[in-house]
Amino acid sequence: MRFRRPDRGQTQLIVCVLDDLVPADHHVRVIWSLVDRLDLSRFTTGVKVREGEAGRPATDARLLVALWVWASTQGVGSARELARLCECHDAYKWLCGGVAVNYHTLSDFRVSHEAALDDLLTQVLALLMATPLVSVKRIAQDGVRVRASAGKGSFHRRETLETALERARQQVQVLKGQREAAARQERPSARLEGARQRAACERQARIEEALKQMPELEAAKARHNGKASGAAPRASTTDPDARVMKMPDGGFRPAYNVQLACDTSSRAIVGANVTNSGSDKTQSEPMLDEVTRRSGRPVEEHLMDGGYVRLEDIERADAAGTKVYAPPQASGAGLDPCTVRQGDSPAVAAWRRRMEDSEGQRIYRERASTCETINADLTAYRGLGPLLVRGLSKVRCVVLWSALAYNLLHFGWALVA
Secondary structure, three states: OOOOOOOOOOOOOOOOOHHHOOOOOOHHHHHHHHHHHOOOHHHOOOOOOOOOOOOOOOOOHHHHHHHHHHHHHOOOOOHHHHHHHHHHOHHHHHHHOOOOOOHHHHHHHHHOOHHHHHHHHHHHHHHHHOOOOOOOOEEEEEEEEEEOOOOHHHEEOHHHHHHHHHHHHHHHHHHHHHHHHHHHOOOOOHHHHHHHHHHHHHHHHHHHHHHHOHHHHHHHHHHHHHOOOOOOOOEEOOOOOOEEEEOOOOOEEEEEEEEEEEEOOOOOEEEEEEEOOOOOOOOHHHHHHHHHHHHOOOOOEEEOOHHHOOHHHHHHHHHOOOEEEOOOOOOOOOOOOOOOOOOOOHHHHHHHHHHHOHHHHHHHOHHHHHHHHHHHHHHHHOOOOOOOOOOHHHHHHHHHHHHHHHHHHHHHHHHHO
């Protein structure tokens, strides 16, 4: 019998033009076209190298933004994996256009431009609102708890943190002496000793940050049910900003509370934020303010679940011209939640009547079919799974990348048409 067998020792000459690596209708071209239209000046404010002066040229911010947006559309959330794809995957090679990128540059860029990313999401929303697709008249809000990059065993009480801090300081001093000795003797291990010292310094900084957050955690414990809880508060030495939260499966793990708002008519993301509070009670008003700021227009209707309901927020939203659609909470008196109470303000009374009406119930049903599906899309496909970064600011950057990727992936063709 005869078979065609692979011969990997043979030589092949492969010649190609980088622009031919992806078809003309490939979505990566749409992403690049849209990024090329955006104002990225806030990403380059820290760049010091100038034309005609000595120094290595910086990597173009448009390339780095396009790489991370495209990677987020494909669910890639690791800088090392992105750097590998830039060497072997045609779409990423097409974006790079022969420019070499390393994972250090990619990793630093991803989490170092929170304000610029926030402005970028506003720019994309402005482009979407210039089309008939997005109106931001009716928005739906929902939160999703995303697993933090910290273990439950990293949470410790104040006394344990103070002991750990003292040990960390001693370790830093020991490693500093070893590094200086290695440098004086010009030993090959000097670089390794320096890396160990930096790691020890970072651990010391995280423990110090955990101790700084203890007063806030102790105050939160004291407010719980109006009295102090018997268990002492704990903070993480791995990610001091993370908090133990109840997850969708009913378990309790370190996590962040990601808040998203979408335009119900188009399902475009119009607001994205992150908090380390496990409760949604105080999150409706900040999101409403954020969407109003981004869009420059008042929100007419705000849909949210019962976990967000606070009567004072409903009153303030009504004063701003926004109707709230959220299920009223059941009372212990056995009354119908939609029944108007004697002490209700006109805004709260109107909200209860609105939720009792069949039309109000129909409008409210749009919440689950829009924002909850977006949460599922981001966590499953856009890199918003278990987090690989630590700290509230860096987590917010990851959330903004995912939101940008979602909007540009779903509405990119309409924007370039």
